[in-house]
Amino acid sequence: MRRALAASAFIAPALAHELTSFGESGGQANFARLVAFTLAFLLVLLLTAFLGYRRTKSRGGGEVVWAIFPTVVVAVVGAMILMAALNFQPVGGARLKVEITGQRYWWAVRYPEREIVTAGELWVPVGERVELRATSRDVFYSLSIPGLGVKIDAVPGQTTRAWFTAKKAGIYGGRETEYVGPSTDKMRLRVFAIPQGDYQRLVTAIQNYAGPQPEGSAQRGEALFLARCAGCHTVRGTPARGATGPDLSLFRIRTTFGSGVWPNREDFLATWIANAPGMKPGVHMPAFPDLSPEDIQGLIAYLKTLGPTGVDLSRYGRLP
Ligand code: HEC
Known part of the structure; x- marks a missing residue:
């Protein structure tokens, strides 16, 4: 005994x-x-x-x-x-680097080695060590991704780093933990941990994608987009070069928008385009009360042409 x-x-x-x-x-x-x-x-x-x-x-x-x-x-x-x-994790030793930039109220995501740019969602291979580099465009942010043991501050003019390895496939939710304004709770980041093979296919699909080829109502949407939205949004392969809002080049494959908050669905998008500040108070995107329902449908049709086809990220899991 x-x-x-x-x-x-x-x-x-x-x-x-x-x-x-x-x-x-x-x-x-x-x-x-x-x-x-x-x-x-x-x-x-x-x-x-x-x-x-x-x-x-x-x-x-x-x-x-x-x-x-x-x-x-x-x-x-x-x-x-x-x-x-x-058990302290050693620093360094990551092959994959991802840069995130906090701004009111969303996270820009960039893969410096692959020239992939997106927002609110981050894709990493399962089992591979990742270096996260954070900075900010305006105020101090503090991002927490509990499932990956990540807590990282984003400070203007500086780069902070954290390392993580997602051991299981799935979606890990991140949240802003410092008060940064009325939409603090709507500034999220979703980390998709994708099995290695699928991840390679995703990267290849993105790298082979040259730009949108809109047809029909999407063509009308493109004209409208270039006139009204391109000042703030970039779309690869088009003259749209704005940098105030997220890069929308890969918007089709995103499962969510508004920094990981709303599902990427037509009904939510229609409300967003008509009145983004109504959904996210304080956001740097104006309302467009003058756009007709047909205009908005055209814009959505155009958004649905942005990004490679045949990618379905929603199958890796769902967050509430
Ligand atoms: C003055 C700048 C500005 C203009 C003009 C603008 N946007 Fe935005 N847009 C933003 C910002 C900033 C965000 C990020 C909002 C957030 O999530 O906090 C955004 C987000 C979005 C998103 C979600 C993107 C994502 O990654 O979550 C879509 C879709 C979008 N805008 C479409 C449009 C369309 C369509 C138009 C034109 C009718 C337009 N925007 C005009 C600034 C702008």
């Missing part, structure tokens, strides 16, 4: 390294482990104290038990600290 207790006291710290926030599994699972570990540790402490008390009462020799008891406690806590220290 005593041996089993002693053994458990030394095995417990080995579990403890999973509990720190430095690991990459993060989130809910950690909380369950933390509770289980705390209960187990408490049980060991109480049992040791109880056995010590009984032994003192029956045979004397309590000094020995009371010497062992604090020694074990100190050893266990020491081991936990050591495990946590060893």
